[in-house]
Amino acid sequence: MTLDATEAGGGGDLFAANLKGSLLAIASSAFIGVSFIVKKKGLRRAGAAGARAGVGGYGYLLEPLWWVGMVTMLVGEIANFIAYMFAPAVLVTPLGALSIIVSAVLAHFTLNEKLHRVGVLGCGLCIVGSTMIILHAPQERTPSSVEQIWNLATQPSFLCYAAIAVGVSLFLMLYCAPRYGQTNIIVYVGICSVVGSLTVMSIKAVGIAIKLTIEGINQAGYFQTWVFAVVSTTCIVIQLVYLNKALDTFNTAVVSPIYYAMFTTLTILASAIMFKDWSGQRASNTASEICGFLTVLAGTVVLHSTREPDQTVSADLYAPLPPKIYWHIQGNGDVGKQREDDPLTCEFITVVRQDYFV
Numbered sequence: 163m164t165l166d167a168t169e170a171g172g173g174g175d176l177f178a179a180n181l182k183g184s185l186l187a188i189a190s191s192a193f194i195g196v197s198f199i200v201k202k203k204g205l206r207r208a209g210a211a212g213a214r215a216g217v218g219g220y221g222y223l224l225e226p227l228w229w230v231g232m233v234t235m236l237v238g239e240i241a242n243f244i245a246y247m248f249a250p251a252v253l254v255t256p257l258g259a260l261s262i263i264v265s266a267v268l269a270h271f272t273l274n275e276k277l278h279r280v281g282v283l284g285c286g287l288c289i290v291g292s293t294m295i296i297l298h299a300p301q302e303r304t305p306s307s308v309e310q311i312w313n314l315a316t317q318p319s320f321l322c323y324a325a326i327a328v329g330v331s332l333f334l335m336l337y338c339a340p341r342y343g344q345t346n347i348i349v350y351v352g353i354c355s356v357v358g359s360l361t362v363m364s365i366k367a368v369g370i371a372i373k374l375t376i377e378g379i380n381q382a383g384y385f386q387t388w389v390f391a392v393v394s395t396t397c398i399v400i401q402l403v404y405l406n407k408a409l410d411t412f413n414t415a416v417v418s419p420i421y422y423a424m425f426t427t428l429t430i431l432a433s434a435i436m437f438k439d440w441s442g443q444r445a446s447n448t449a450s451e452i453c454g455f456l457t458v459l460a461g462t463v464v465l466h467s468t469r470e471p472d473q474t475v476s477a478d479l480y481a482p483l484p485p486k487i488y489w490h491i492q493g494n495g496d497v498g499k500q501r502e503d504d505p506l507t508c509e510f511i512t513v514v515r516q517d518y519f520v
Contacts, residue, residue, distance in 0.1 A: 183249020184296050186241045187257040193238030195264025197231045198409070198418060199272055204228030205410045222406065247369040251362055251433035252451065255426050256295045259288040259458045262418045266465055275413060280464060287461030294454030298447045307374065311367045312386040320436045324360060327428075331356045331400075343407065347416060350408035355424035357397045357404075359432040364394035366437075419462035430455070 204227035211221060222228045238261075245254045263285045270277035305311050314320065334353045343349045367390040371381035381387050408417045 179248040180250075180253060180296075183245040183247075183254055184257065186245035186248070187254045188260060190238045190241035190245060191258055191260035192264055193234050193241065194258070195261035196268065197235035197238060198261070198265040199231075199268045200234055201228055201231030201406070202269075202273060202409055204231055205406065209410065222410075243365055243369055246362070246366040247373045250437065251366060252430050253295060255362065255429045255433075256455050256458055257292050258426060259292055259422055259462060262422055262462055262465060263288055265418050280467075284461045284463070284465030284467075287464060288458050289461075291454045291457030291459075291461060294457065295451055298450040298454065305370060307379070308367065308371045308381045308384045308386045308390070311370060311390075312384075314436050315363070315367070315390075317436070320432075323432060323435050327356050327360055327432075335400075335404075339404075344411060347408065347412050347420060350404045350411065351417060351421045351424060353404045354401050354408065354421060355428050357400050358425045359428035361394055361397035361401060362429045363432055363436055364390045364397065366433075368394055419465055422462055423459055426455070426458075 204225045205222050207227060208222035208225040242254065242258075266275075266277050266281060266285065269275040305314070315324075331353055334349055334356070338346075338349045339353070368387065371384075371387045371390070375381050405417075405421075408421070
């Protein structure tokens with residue numbers, strides 16, 4: 163009876179911790195969703211005055227509105243950081259879908275990126291899926307020291323994942339980004355997502371170290387704590403740089419769901435490899451959580467499919483508009499025109515520069 167009571171008490175504590183993590187994750191999503199919109203408006207202002215972030219410009223650093231968005235995102239990330247102290251990544255990360263709802267609704271009113279009725283259905287699917295994830299989230303056992311987390315991070319399976327993630331990120335940054343970054347959204351978002359999965363793992367380690375230190379078990383003396391801190395800081399900087407590029411180059415409504423889908427999938431995979439989140443959980447709960455995630459994923463796809471893409475302006479101002487028309491002065495002084503494929507007369511003066519007609 164005593165053992166059962168202890169297990170029941172432990173289960174209650176774990177449920178309370180998951181609830182705290184869920185509420186913090188929801189608050190985080192709200193702030194991050196708002197930050198997407200504010201940063202987008204700041205990037206637009208900066209792009210109108212100088213080189214855009216999408217082509218390597220950093221003028222947005224002088225734009226106050228962009229900094230407001232950054233502060234808002236920072237608040238959201240801090241809430242997200244604290245959420246990882248209480249709840250497993252497989253619970254906290256999928257709740258990031260709520261930021262898509264916030265950004266989609268705000269973009270409808272502030273950025274003129276229309277949200278259609280089917281998009282509302284997508285928002286509803288995200289909410290339903292998130293609820294399923296919260297109700298069936300695994301109960302995580304918190305490591306008692308950073309050394310235990312280090313042992314998890316240095317498992318051969320996770321080291322293999324980390325090596326692949328670093329390799330893919332370097333390939334995307336060094337080879338793909340200069341060539342295809344402006345035309346293929348997967349490049350910038352892929353970098354953010356792959357690096358982001360490592361960010362979450364390192365941030366969770368730092369968060370647990372801080373939590374243990376607050377509880378009286380000092381973790382600052384372990385070098386592993388500082389390694390995790392350096393890794394998380396480096397990954398966050400990389401994410402911010404390429405997320406700015408993605409937001410400046412592509413529609414917010416396109417970036418958000420694709421980023422969510424890729425980032426969440428990779429984070430859940432990394433967490434499952436490192437922390438063994440689903441170990442010991444009943445198959446029904448695992449299946450329910452997977453279904454919840456798939457429901458959220460379906461909602462993001464529906465939401466994305468109903469949004470209008472950004473209108474892009476051709477970089478070639480002198481691109482020909484078929485069919486070409488040649489204007490000429492006929493021998494009798496009359497002005498005539500002739501199609502490109504028509505036979506030319508012997509007496510004419512041709513104007514071929516398009517800018518004469520602009």
